[in-house]
Amino acid sequence: MAQKNVLVMINRPPYGSIYYTEGLRAAVGVTSGVDENRVTVAYLGDGVHFALTGVDRKDTDKYLGTLKKQGARLVVQKESLKERGIKEEEVGEGFEILPIKEIFLLLQGADFTMDF
Amino acid sequence: MAQKNVLVMINRPPYGSIYYTEGLRAAVGVTSGVDENRVTVAYLGDGVHFALTGVDRKDTDKYLGTLKKQGARLVVQKESLKERGIKEEEVGEGFEILPIKEIFLLLQGADFTMDF
Amino acid sequence: MAKLGFMLTLGPFQFENWETTCNIAKAALDKGHEVKMFLYLDGVYNPIKLQTFPDMPVMPKDRFAELVAKGAKIIACGICVNARGLEKGKDYIPGVTVGGLPDFAEIVSDVDRLITL
Amino acid sequence: MAKLGFMLTLGPFQFENWETTCNIAKAALDKGHEVKMFLYLDGVYNPIKLQTFPDMPVMPKDRFAELVAKGAKIIACGICVNARGLEKGKDYIPGVTVGGLPDFAEIVSDVDRLITL
Amino acid sequence: MGNLYLINKEYGENGLNLASQDKEAIVVLLHDGVYISPKLYPSKAKIYAIKQDVEKRGLSGKLSAKYMVAFSLPKHVEYIDYYRLVDLIAENKVINFA
Amino acid sequence: MGNLYLINKEYGENGLNLASQDKEAIVVLLHDGVYISPKLYPSKAKIYAIKQDVEKRGLSGKLSAKYMVAFSLPKHVEYIDYYRLVDLIAENKVINFA
Numbered sequence: 001m002a003q004k005n006v007l008v009m010i011n012r013p014p015y016g017s018i019y020y021t022e023g024l025r026a027a028v029g030v031t032s033g034v035d036e037n038r039v040t041v042a043y044l045g046d047g048v049h050f051a052l053t054g055v056d057r058k059d060t061d062k063y064l065g066t067l068k069k070q071g072a073r074l075v076v077q078k079e080s081l082k083e084r085g086i087k088e089e090e091v092g093e094g095f096e097i098l099p100i101k102e103i104f105l106l107l108q109g110a111d112f113t114m115d116f
Numbered sequence: 117m118a119q120k121n122v123l124v125m126i127n128r129p130p131y132g133s134i135y136y137t138e139g140l141r142a143a144v145g146v147t148s149g150v151d152e153n154r155v156t157v158a159y160l161g162d163g164v165h166f167a168l169t170g171v172d173r174k175d176t177d178k179y180l181g182t183l184k185k186q187g188a189r190l191v192v193q194k195e196s197l198k199e200r201g202i203k204e205e206e207v208g209e210g211f212e213i214l215p216i217k218e219i220f221l222l223l224q225g226a227d228f229t230m231d232f
Numbered sequence: 233m234a235k236l237g238f239m240l241t242l243g244p245f246q247f248e249n250w251e252t253t254c255n256i257a258k259a260a261l262d263k264g265h266e267v268k269m270f271l272y273l274d275g276v277y278n279p280i281k282l283q284t285f286p287d288m289p290v291m292p293k294d295r296f297a298e299l300v301a302k303g304a305k306i307i308a309c310g311i312c313v314n315a316r317g318l319e320k321g322k323d324y325i326p327g328v329t330v331g332g333l334p335d336f337a338e339i340v341s342d343v344d345r346l347i348t349l
Numbered sequence: 350m351a352k353l354g355f356m357l358t359l360g361p362f363q364f365e366n367w368e369t370t371c372n373i374a375k376a377a378l379d380k381g382h383e384v385k386m387f388l389y390l391d392g393v394y395n396p397i398k399l400q401t402f403p404d405m406p407v408m409p410k411d412r413f414a415e416l417v418a419k420g421a422k423i424i425a426c427g428i429c430v431n432a433r434g435l436e437k438g439k440d441y442i443p444g445v446t447v448g449g450l451p452d453f454a455e456i457v458s459d460v461d462r463l464i465t466l
Numbered sequence: 467m468g469n470l471y472l473i474n475k476e477y478g479e480n481g482l483n484l485a486s487q488d489k490e491a492i493v494v495l496l497h498d499g500v501y502i503s504p505k506l507y508p509s510k511a512k513i514y515a516i517k518q519d520v521e522k523r524g525l526s527g528k529l530s531a532k533y534m535v536a537f538s539l540p541k542h543v544e545y546i547d548y549y550r551l552v553d554l555i556a557e558n559k560v561i562n563f564a
Numbered sequence: 565m566g567n568l569y570l571i572n573k574e575y576g577e578n579g580l581n582l583a584s585q586d587k588e589a590i591v592v593l594l595h596d597g598v599y600i601s602p603k604l605y606p607s608k609a610k611i612y613a614i615k616q617d618v619e620k621r622g623l624s625g626k627l628s629a630k631y632m633v634a635f636s637l638p639k640h641v642e643y644i645d646y647y648r649l650v651d652l653i654a655e656n657k658v659i660n661f662a
């Protein structure tokens with residue numbers, strides 16, 4: 001048994017599937033054990049839509065709050081935003097915009113990855 | 117109650133989901149009532165992969181046989197093949213290759229459409 | 233007034249189709265249209281009456297029960313029901329029956345519009 | 350030998366993920382690796398023991414039972430189980446238990462590899 | 467009676483391709499269908515989207531006429547509710563891609 | 565220990581984009597992942613696919629080295645079984661996109 005670093009990658013947008021919220025619940029869950037695993041959440045492809053300022057987050061706020069308290073990073077792939085015509089100022093507070101080469105470094109630093 | 121012409125459109129390839137086979141089961145089902153509804157099956161987008169010669173059809177042969185006996189047409193969108201680098205000679209027997217404007221005419225002639 | 237037929241092929245929660253189906257069907261019933269629905273494939277998971285979740289006052293099955301109460305006729309595909317281990321739908325909400333594709337063929341013959349989700 | 354963790358989020362039939370999961374897990378067990386699996390979201394539909402289909406000699410639940418027989422530890426997410434009306438998994442094949450995300454956290458701590466499907 | 471295309475994201479592109487063949491297409495974007503790039507909207511079609519689907523996704527601004535014009539996108543999207551959608555269904559043939 | 569990218573069709577492109585950043589990427593195409601256009605395969609990566617997934621889809625010829633060369637596609641795809649996949653999983657870090 002050992003503490004793990006987990007990169008949770010969310011590829012689906014809200015709300016057509018529940019992965020946008022259940023992926024966050026799983027991310028919080030990963031940190032709930034005695035070993036205090038650590039998570040980073042990365043939004044890739046269509047998943048980046050979750051970061052838009054106007055998204056209704058009433059069902060995800062509690063997970064985002066917990067992740068924030070734990071110091072977990074929420075990162076959004078810069079190229080995916082651009083491909084979808086989303087400007088950086090349309091991204092909500094608390095999300096870091098990172099180019100793919102930096103997201104790759106997070107992947108390199110993770111023990112495990114999960115995809116939603 | 118009246119006989120209907122139904123265009124069944126299959127958009128998903130085999131076998132990642134069961135729509136490729138359950139869509140055909142539904143197509144056969146539509147024709148099973150007293151009104152003898154008629155069906156045409158159209159393969160669109162990634163759905164056209166079902167028409168490849170080498171596809172294993174052991175779980176769909178019975179539905180294809182029934183549809184053939186009823187004179188139902190199986191049509192494959194020409195543009196979708198081309199976009200996926202599939203040559204027309206790679207398409208199996210029993211499938212008609214039609215350009216989108218002719219598939220649109222089938223849609224115009226149908227009472228109902230279904231998508232799988 | 234029109235007769236609207238629905239085929240729903242996805243279950244509750246995971247994908248939004250069940251919710252869109254309920255929203256359209258409810259609006260149709262409110263406007264006085266007739267609704268006949270066939271639950272196919274994973275669609276047969278929707279009316280399980282034992283769904284419980286502390287934070288969610290209205291469960292998917294409650295939305296389907298609301299449609300039944302407003303007069304919708306809902307039939308689930310029996311082959312799909314048994315394949316998924318739901319024992320002929322014994323744990324379904326009242327008013328949802330188990331049938332087969334011939335019932336769907338009859339819906340197709342009967343309705344004025346068909347919506348598949 | 351390695352410890353392999355799995356998280357499966359889709360149910361039987363509709364999408365192929367359950368089958369790929371069983372194929373990988375079986376090969377891993379055959380090779381002497383350890384398998385710990387967490388069924389999440391629609392994944393909790395897989396081990397329902399009452400699945401029946403005349404033409405299908407091996408049902409999805411049988412593939413999971415095979416994994417259990419070969420030593421896999423399989424836990425289903427209880428919140429997901431109850432939300433879907435599966436009554437704490439009372440109709441599950443033997444050997445599959447119902448737990449929670451803290452069990453998954455423990456799997457994550459314990460395993461050498463994590464596969465999510 | 468025209469053709470009413472119900473469009474979701476997953477294979478909505480196949481539906482929009484057919485709608486492009488249709489001189490009087492009416493398109494309704496349902497749930498994740500609102501994520502489809504406006505560049506793929508058929509130029510002659512009337513485009514609707516379900517208001518609550520757009521709003522909860524934070525896209526009200528992005529699908530608006532103002533945004534479309536600012537980015538030279540092809541169409542204005544009109545937001546409707548489920549009651550209006552039912553009227554459209556009753557008035558037209560439904561082409562299912564949702 | 566390298567990175568083993570498990571790729572399905574749905575968001576496999578996101579995974580292949582990351583694999584393109586990776587000098588020693590190993591890619592395994594699982595189930596509908598075999599439908600992803602070979603043009604998207606990372607140029608430096610080793611590409612595997614599950615033999616039975618390829619065969620039941622009638623794609624054995626299309627993913628073969630011969631086809632790839634004939635159409636100037638970037639890579640040779642090697643077909644493996646689940647036992648070999650388990651070895652790859654045991655030897656590498658798993659990057660999940662399946």
